[in-house]
Amino acid sequence: MTQIRSVGVVGGGLMGSGIAQVSAQGGYPTILRELDDALCDKARASIERSLQKAIEKGKLTAEQRDATLGRLTFVTHLERLAACDLVIEAVVEHLDTKRALWRSLDALAAPHTMFASNTSSLSIVDQAAATKRGDRFVGLHFFNPVPAMRLVEDVRTVTTSDDTVDAAFDFVRAIGKEPIAAKDSPGFVVNLLLVPYMLDAVRAVERGVASVQDIDTGMQLGAGHPMGPLALCDYVGLDTLQKVAEIMWAAYREPRYAPPPLLSRLVAAGMLGKKNGRGFYDYSGDRPAPNAL
Ligand code: CAA
Ligand code: NAD
Numbered sequence: 603m604t605q606i607r608s609v610g611v612v613g614g615g616l617m618g619s620g621i622a623q624v625s626a627q628g629g630y631p632t633i634l635r636e637l638d639d640a641l642c643d644k645a646r647a648s649i650e651r652s653l654q655k656a657i658e659k660g661k662l663t664a665e666q667r668d669a670t671l672g673r674l675t676f677v678t679h680l681e682r683l684a685a686c687d688l689v690i691e692a693v694v695e696h697l698d699t700k701r702a703l704w705r706s707l708d709a710l711a712a713p714h715t716m717f718a719s720n721t722s723s724l725s726i727v728d729q730a731a732a733t734k735r736g737d738r739f740v741g742l743h744f745f746n747p748v749p750a751m752r753l754v755e756d757v758r759t760v761t762t763s764d765d766t767v768d769a770a771f772d773f774v775r776a777i778g779k780e781p782i783a784a785k786d787s788p789g790f791v792v793n794l795l796l797v798p799y800m801l802d803a804v805r806a807v808e809r810g811v812a813s814v815q816d817i818d819t820g821m822q823l824g825a826g827h828p829m830g831p832l833a834l835c836d837y838v839g840l841d842t843l844q845k846v847a848e849i850m851w852a853a854y855r856e857p858r859y860a861p862p863p864l865l866s867r868l869v870a871a872g873m874l875g876k877k878n879g880r881g882f883y884d885y886s887g888d889r890p891a892p893n894a895l
Contacts, residue, residue: 604769610683611690614645618692620748623649626673628777633675642676652749684710692720695845701732708733718742722793723849726759726786736761740770754779759786788853798858803831808864814882814892832882836875844869
């Protein structure tokens with residue numbers, strides 16, 4: 603079976619920084635590629651904060667933090683990922699961007715290198731088809747926040763070899779996560795069910811069913827969810843959620859996947875959720891405060 607000894611991660615936003623962190627924590631030398639030095643610094647700072655939080659909770663020692671950081675390298679040149687055994691992409695949810703990335707990487711990477719996409723909703727085969735290594739192409743769908751969420755969907759497509767699927771399962775277990783096997787259909791398992799729920803919560807705000815805060819409190823206290831659906835939309839990123847909804851709506855043509863106008867308005871206003879401090883809630887104070895929408 604393919605042996606994974608080193609990992610490359612492309613994109614160091616919400617997901618890429620988390621994936622690079624858990625890969626390095628799992629013992630893999632990990633190279634994270636971002637577009638410029640400032641974005642590399644931002645990804646490194648986010649990983650350092652997350653590791654610090656784990657130390658404060660008594661889940662990590664200072665020595666383990668230092669060893670994890672020692673296994674991480676931040677680069678801007680894609681060529682630096684050429685020798686990695688596994689490259690995972692976590693760039694924006696846009697097919698042409700991902701395909702262009704895979705085309706470049708395919709030309710650079712060692713013949714044995716496995717490719718994995720962390721896409722939320724795009725087809726794996728559409729990405730694999732941009733490369734000449736469809737057999738070594740798989741979906742590895744992590745969940746946000748990556749260090750805390752145990753699941754990874756391991757997505758095989760029509761071209762993926764058994765060896766690649768097995769190596770992907772082994773990697774997921776080696777970093778302390780639980781894999782499930784999912785087919786290459788938009789949204790895989792979790793987003794097929796979770797995305798319509800989040801979009802329904804946005805529609806409930808549009809219809810004036812209740813306030814943002816009361817909808818969230820309702821689902822937390824009434825259904826035992828760790829966070830309410832609108833806080834979750836902010837957590838995922840409203841721009842990402844909008845792209846995911848557009849992709850799933852185009853794929854299924856079912857109204858429950860259609861992006862609600864309020865979501866599009868917030869994205870147009872630059873309110874992207876927790877990652878830039880404003881979405882359904884304002885994150886500038888001590889506690890998130892619902893925005894007047
Ligand atoms: N780094 C490291 N660990 C973290 C972390 C981070 N950034 N954020 C949270 N954690 C860990 C904490 O250390 C803590 O672990 P222990 O219970 O072992 O101590 C645990 O997560 C809970 O954290 P907190 O006590 O600080 O906070 P909380 O109890 O409010 O939980 C939460 C935070 C884990 C985010 C929780 O609210 C939750 O599970 N929310 C739902 C998240 C969810 O549904 N994610 C899926 C989004 S959809 C997606 O990802 C797919 C897609 O394609 C869009
Ligand atoms: P994000 O906007 O936080 O980060 C994307 C990052 O990719 C940015 O930092 C950007 O600079 C970088 N980037 C863009 N093109 C690049 C390139 N060619 N090379 C290197 N870096 C590049 O987005 P995110 O939330 O981390 O989402 C990333 C991917 O993960 C998307 O496909 C998304 O659907 C998926 N995903 C998101 C979540 C979530 O909850 N946000 C959960 C699971 C999967």
